[in-house]
Amino acid sequence: MNKKRDRLQIIHDILKAIASRNGRIKPTHILYKSNISHQMLEDYLKEMIVKGFIEEHDLGPSKTYSVMPKGFEYLNKYKLIIEFTESFGLNEDEGFG
Amino acid sequence: MANFMIIPTWFLGYNIILEAVFALITLIVSRYAFKLYKLSEQRQLMLFGMAFLSISISYFIQSLLNFAILFNLTEDICHMVKANNLNSLNFIGVYTYVIFFTFGLMLLFFMTLRIKDAKIFSLIFLIVLSAIFLSANILFMFYLVSSIMLLSVCLHYLKNYLDKKQTKTLLVLIAFVFLLFGRVHFIFALNHGTYYVLGHVLELGAYGLILINLLRVLSKNEQKTR
Numbered sequence: 001m002n003k004k005r006d007r008l009q010i011i012h013d014i015l016k017a018i019a020s021r022n023g024r025i026k027p028t029h030i031l032y033k034s035n036i037s038h039q040m041l042e043d044y045l046k047e048m049i050v051k052g053f054i055e056e057h058d059l060g061p062s063k064t065y066s067v068m069p070k071g072f073e074y075l076n077k078y079k080l081i082i083e084f085t086e087s088f089g090l091n092e093d094e095g096f097g
Numbered sequence: 098m099a100n101f102m103i104i105p106t107w108f109l110g111y112n113i114i115l116e117a118v119f120a121l122i123t124l125i126v127s128r129y130a131f132k133l134y135k136l137s138e139q140r141q142l143m144l145f146g147m148a149f150l151s152i153s154i155s156y157f158i159q160s161l162l163n164f165a166i167l168f169n170l171t172e173d174i175c176h177m178v179k180a181n182n183l184n185s186l187n188f189i190g191v192y193t194y195v196i197f198f199t200f201g202l203m204l205l206f207f208m209t210l211r212i213k214d215a216k217i218f219s220l221i222f223l224i225v226l227s228a229i230f231l232s233a234n235i236l237f238m239f240y241l242v243s244s245i246m247l248l249s250v251c252l253h254y255l256k257n258y259l260d261k262k263q264t265k266t267l268l269v270l271i272a273f274v275f276l277l278f279g280r281v282h283f284i285f286a287l288n289h290g291t292y293y294v295l296g297h298v299l300e301l302g303a304y305g306l307i308l309i310n311l312l313r314v315l316s317k318n319e320q321k322t323r
Contacts, residue, residue: 008137051138074136080318081137084129087265087310089257090141090208 008085010036011053012078014044015071018054024064105290108297109167115297116160122304123153126311144204151201155194162190195229195239206246209253240283247277268310275303 005013017033018025031041045065048054053071057064067075074081084090104112130146133139165186200222207218225242232238251273258266279299286293 008139011137070136077133077136077318080314081133081139083265083314083317084133084311085139085142086261086263087269087314088145089254089266089269090139090145 008078008081010034010040010044011048012075014041014048015053015067015075018065019067019072019075024057024066026062026064030065103286103288103290104293108290108294109163112293112297113160113163113167115301116156116163119300119304120153120156120160122308123149123156126307127153129311129315141208144208148201148204148208151197151204153201155197155201158190158194158197162187162194191235192230195235196226198243199225199229199239202243202246202250205250209250234287237284237287240280244277244280244284247273247280251277265310265313268306268313272303272306272310275299275306279303 013034013036014030017030020033021029027041027045030045031038034041036044045054045056048071049056051070052068053074054065055068057066127146127149130142130149134142134146203218203222203225207221212218229235229238229242251270254266254270254273258270260266276299279296282292282296282299284292286296
């Protein structure tokens with residue numbers, strides 16, 4: 001049985017999906033790769049833009065997203081974040097806000 | 098109100114060094130928590146960082162106060178902080194130590210209970226501080242209350258270890274159990290100096306394990322990025 005993903009893992013999966021497409025990806029592709037609901041993805045994308053993980057590019061009819069330096073740093077340090085939060089029991093899913 | 102503990106003469110000086118070491122270790126843990134919070138925006142990391150920073154400040158104050166008393170610097174410090182006498186200085190020192198440590202420990206305690214309401218936290222914090230400072234023996238009440246909170250924190254880390262069964266979670270569990278026993282020993286140190294020493298030794302074990310765990314986490318990350 002798949003373990004429910006927590007916030008950190010979902011952010012990681014979204015960033016990885018965007019980074020894997022050479023930095024520019026449409027929402028539908030992120031939805032497919034990150035395996036979360038449309039509403040949840042919208043919420044995460046909004047917050048990730050506000051917090052500087054990703055950048056939105058409005059190209060007329062469609063939007064694309066690219067990873068910001070903070071997002072890349074998150075991907076690089078993901079294992080450290082997980083190790084630290086797991087060892088000190090800080091890995092509860094909080095959501096945003 | 099009693100604000101003194103019995104410290105064996107031979108241990109004077111060592112207690113200051115140990116408290117300074119505890120302040121340093123908790124500061125390091127706090128720093129990494131804040132650094133990872135900056136990366137991840139995970140609120141619990143920020144709260145964890147604040148908790149350990151507050152505890153670090155409390156140890157720093159404790160170490161400084163003991164240092165001042167040991168090296169007869171109290172008169173100069175009385176002038177600096179405009180305290181009337183040694184009693185006032187001791188009063189200020191003990192109160193700030195208790196406030197900072199209780200704040201840090203309460204943050205950890207509330208995180209383990211998963212209570213996120215700041216109003217409830219503030220209310221309980223004020224109630225706890227009132228109970229401590231209005232009691233006949235401040236230090237006794239402080240160590241008793243902190244032991245009870247640490248017991249809850251230990252149960253959280255026991256559950257964390259049973260869920261994951263990893264070395265890192267076991268190290269943290271043992272660390273907090275040592276911390277709990279250390280605090281309990283300080284309750285008895287009000288009447289007997291040996292417990293004061295044992296309390297410090299147990300806390301040294303606790304923070305040593307926390308530091309070892311942090312270094313293991315960092316070195317694992319270094320290996321993976323190479």
